[in-house]
Amino acid sequence: MPDIPPNPETAPARAVRMILAQELGLPPDRITPEDRLDELPEVDSVKLARAVARLEETLGVELDDDELFDTRTVGDLCHVADRTARPA
Template sequence: MAGQLTHQAVSHALKGIVARVLQIPESTITDDARITDLSLVESIKLLRIAGRIERTFGIELDNEVLFRTGTLSEIADEIHRLCVQEQEKVA
């Protein structure tokens, strides 16, 4: 999946994951939203989001990324970076 991933595709998938876990409309999530400021966020839900990210993208995500990273765009940057890194390991 990493081969054809763009930042935009990662961002879109991330918003979908967050919306499903938090049970909020995807349309209410913006790139500049801080994940910890979204409604209904709790630590356990952040861990569920991290797990879904890992399964979706085939990466290992440091759970602290969700707790300490600012915006969804910045989280998407980290996911994209990890995907590229995983792809380079395989190549």
């Protein structure tokens, strides 16, 4: 994943934080780009899978499975969502 910090103001980045917060029962401001997805409070694989499905539905896109496999942090997920949702 790139070392460039994600822009937290893009619609996909906001959607990532909001959806993760809802799935995990956390306030959105407790989720930062640096947070590791596997270390978020109350996280498990089912909640992450639901969050990705909701993100795809919200953005109207299908996220690349290979990119998702390499996703480790909230920021990584924001990059994938932003890149996928951006018009070509």
